[in-house]
Amino acid sequence: MNGWNKMLFYSILTLFKSSPLEKNKTVKPHRPDKLHVCPNCHNKFYGKICNHCGEKVFHDSQLSAKHFIHQTIDVFTHFENKVVKTIWLLLSKPGFVTKENLRGVRVPYAKPVQVFVIVNLFFYMMIQYLHITDYTPSSQDGASSYISDKPGLGWMRPVDKTIMLSLKNLRSKKLAAYEKRTAADTTAEAKKEWSDVPGHFVHYYNDQLFINTYNQKVSFYSKTLIFILIPVFAAIFYLVFYKKLQYYGSALILSTHFVSFNLLFYSLLSGIIMLPYKWFHSRTFYNLPGKAMKLLYNDKLRDFSNATFGIYEGFEALHVIFFGAWLFFAFRRLFNLHWLPNLIASYLLGRIFFILIFCLYKKLVIAFTLWSM
Ligand SMILES: [Zn+2]
Structure with missing residues (x-):
C-alpha cells in the first residue's frame, strides 16, 4: 500500500469504529x-x-523448478546434518540425546529409529566390506560361546545344553529335509558328474549345498535381525530403572540409542583396526587392541581380568569397558545416580548385554536361519 492509499484506507476505517480489522x-x-x-x-x-x-x-511461487531443487537439496543436507550431529552426540555425550528426547526436545535431532536405521546400514556395509564374522555365526556355532563358561555362571549349564541340543536337532532335521528336497534336482546331475566315485560324494555334494545356502542366509539375517535387541534391552532398562523411566517407551528410546552406539562402536573399532591393513597393509593398528589388552591379560592379572572383564581376551573386555563407560555417563545424565551404584549398574548391564549379544543373539540368528531354510 502506498501513502495515499493508506490514508484513504484508514479514513474509511475510522468511519467503522468497531471494525474487526481495527x-x-x-x-x-x-x-x-x-x-x-x-x-x-x-x-x-x-x-x-x-x-x-x-x-x-x-504460495504459488513454491511450484517453481528453482524452489523444487532448493527444497530437494535442503531435505538432504538438513537430514544429513541432523543425523551426523545426533550420531556425534551419541558417541561424545552418552545419554544426552536420550535426555533431550525424554524432555520433549526432538526437532534438532534425528529420531531414535532414524539413527538406528542409518547406523545399522553403516554397520552392514562395514562388516560386509571387511569380511568380519563376529556377528555372523556358522551353523556349528550353536556349540560355542556358552553362558555357563563365564565365571560365576556355571549354573546356567542346563540352559546352554537345552539351546545346543535344540539347535543340533533343528539342524539335523533341516539337513535331512533339505537333502530329500534337493536330491531330486541334484542327484541326477551329481551322479553324472561323480559317476566314477563312491556314493557318499553325492551326500557330500548336498551337504555343501546346505552349508552354502546357510552361509548366504545367515550373513544377511545376522546384520538385519539386530533390531530384536532393542525391545529386549529396553525391558532390562525398564526393570532396573522403572521408577525413573516411568514408561516402557522411554526405555525403548534409551535402548535404541544404546544399540546404535554398540553398532557404531563395533564398526568404528573394526574400521580403525582393519582398514589401514586392507588399504596399505599397515599393521600399525592391527595388533593395537591385543597389545592394550596385555595390560589386563598378563600372567599376573589374567585370573582377575577373566572374572571381571570376561573370558574372550580383548574382544569381550573392550566391549564390557566401552559398554560400561557409555552406560555410566548415560545413567549419570539421565538419572543423576550416585557414582557407586552407577558403577555397579553400568558394569553389570555391560556384561549382561555382551552375553545377550554374543551368547544368545547369535544362537537366535542360527535358529532363525535354519527355520527359514
Ligand atoms: Zn491443517
Whole structure:
C-alpha cells in the first residue's frame, strides 16, 4: 500500500469504529498477521504452519523448478546434518540425546529409529566390506560361546545344553529335509558328474549345498535381525530403572540409542583396526587392541581380568569397558545416580548385554536361519 492509499484506507476505517480489522490493529499494531486457511484440513490459523495438522503456508511461487531443487537439496543436507550431529552426540555425550528426547526436545535431532536405521546400514556395509564374522555365526556355532563358561555362571549349564541340543536337532532335521528336497534336482546331475566315485560324494555334494545356502542366509539375517535387541534391552532398562523411566517407551528410546552406539562402536573399532591393513597393509593398528589388552591379560592379572572383564581376551573386555563407560555417563545424565551404584549398574548391564549379544543373539540368528531354510 502506498501513502495515499493508506490514508484513504484508514479514513474509511475510522468511519467503522468497531471494525474487526481495527480491533486487530490495536492488538498487533505493526504487522497484522494474515489469517490462513489450511489447504489440508481447512483449519484457520495465523503464522507459517497450521496449528492443527502441521501443513505449511503455501504460495504459488513454491511450484517453481528453482524452489523444487532448493527444497530437494535442503531435505538432504538438513537430514544429513541432523543425523551426523545426533550420531556425534551419541558417541561424545552418552545419554544426552536420550535426555533431550525424554524432555520433549526432538526437532534438532534425528529420531531414535532414524539413527538406528542409518547406523545399522553403516554397520552392514562395514562388516560386509571387511569380511568380519563376529556377528555372523556358522551353523556349528550353536556349540560355542556358552553362558555357563563365564565365571560365576556355571549354573546356567542346563540352559546352554537345552539351546545346543535344540539347535543340533533343528539342524539335523533341516539337513535331512533339505537333502530329500534337493536330491531330486541334484542327484541326477551329481551322479553324472561323480559317476566314477563312491556314493557318499553325492551326500557330500548336498551337504555343501546346505552349508552354502546357510552361509548366504545367515550373513544377511545376522546384520538385519539386530533390531530384536532393542525391545529386549529396553525391558532390562525398564526393570532396573522403572521408577525413573516411568514408561516402557522411554526405555525403548534409551535402548535404541544404546544399540546404535554398540553398532557404531563395533564398526568404528573394526574400521580403525582393519582398514589401514586392507588399504596399505599397515599393521600399525592391527595388533593395537591385543597389545592394550596385555595390560589386563598378563600372567599376573589374567585370573582377575577373566572374572571381571570376561573370558574372550580383548574382544569381550573392550566391549564390557566401552559398554560400561557409555552406560555410566548415560545413567549419570539421565538419572543423576550416585557414582557407586552407577558403577555397579553400568558394569553389570555391560556384561549382561555382551552375553545377550554374543551368547544368545547369535544362537537366535542360527535358529532363525535354519527355520527359514
Ligand atoms: Zn491443517
